[in-house]
Amino acid sequence: MAENKEIAKRTATEPAKTEERERFIRPRTTVFELDNAVKILMDLPGVSKDNLDISYNRGELTIIGRREKWDREKMRPVYIERFDGGFKRVFAIDDTLDAQKIEAKLNNGVLEIVIPKVEARQPKKIEIKTA
Amino acid sequence: MDLVRYDPFEIMDRIADTFDSLRDIDRWFDFPEFRFLDTFGLYEGEWSPALDMYEDDDAYFVKVDVPGVDPKDIEISATSDVLTIKGVRRIEEGKDKGKKKGKKYEREEIFYGEFHRTVPLPVPIDPDHVDAKIKDGVLYITLPKKEELKPKKINVKVS
Numbered sequence: 001m002a003e004n005k006e007i008a009k010r011t012a013t014e015p016a017k018t019e020e021r022e023r024f025i026r027p028r029t030t031v032f033e034l035d036n037a038v039k040i041l042m043d044l045p046g047v048s049k050d051n052l053d054i055s056y057n058r059g060e061l062t063i064i065g066r067r068e069k070w071d072r073e074k075m076r077p078v079y080i081e082r083f084d085g086g087f088k089r090v091f092a093i094d095d096t097l098d099a100q101k102i103e104a105k106l107n108n109g110v111l112e113i114v115i116p117k118v119e120a121r122q123p124k125k126i127e128i129k130t131a
Numbered sequence: 132m133d134l135v136r137y138d139p140f141e142i143m144d145r146i147a148d149t150f151d152s153l154r155d156i157d158r159w160f161d162f163p164e165f166r167f168l169d170t171f172g173l174y175e176g177e178w179s180p181a182l183d184m185y186e187d188d189d190a191y192f193v194k195v196d197v198p199g200v201d202p203k204d205i206e207i208s209a210t211s212d213v214l215t216i217k218g219v220r221r222i223e224e225g226k227d228k229g230k231k232k233g234k235k236y237e238r239e240e241i242f243y244g245e246f247h248r249t250v251p252l253p254v255p256i257d258p259d260h261v262d263a264k265i266k267d268g269v270l271y272i273t274l275p276k277k278e279e280l281k282p283k284k285i286n287v288k289v290s
Contacts, residue, residue, distance in 0.1 A: 109198030109268015
């Protein structure tokens, strides 16, 4: 289904903006279709609202942000498995979805985005009037 | 010719994309209940949350990514040399609510179910003074090192 195909952005094909090009990780995401919307769930543990930016532009929904790093001045690492720094994911939104009505909420480290379908496209039940 | 900087981590993205396309195999079979990858159990059973541990002279500091996990479903126990974290991530109430019948997930990368981590501690800690809190889906655990093992500053006296 093409309704929510993610655009795989290869870092190598993007021009290097600065010498120290930042690497973005791709947070785990589940996407599924509801009767009248599409729902995106994304794992963003430790990300506060202030460090998260969601934007829509020309058919692309971009979720970008960062999370705080450990204070390595004061502490020494023993095990490191969690991602540090920036994350980014881009989703293509086609015209069957109403991008003007995108809603997002962040709860317990999980970002939930609901994109309603364009109303005219939704199946409508037509009542038969009796004369 | 453009010079593209060699990115050793790009392979990770490629692997992720390969797995994504592997998931597309599921779409060859138009049975809603049939999932190719599920037959290998890749999306079932126990999962392992990512964990960081840092230390200073006084304590170990642990952060565990447990997004969407109810604090009531987490169980932490510690002995002087092992930290154990157990829990379960339940499918959020209403996650599937209204999900179109017979429709497959467009993308399904989030793990649910039980998780279990056992972390060996390089230096003994004081299990009676372990502190744990949860915020924004991250579990923060502080494990103070045993008093007698903390490095001591020795003053040099001038004779």
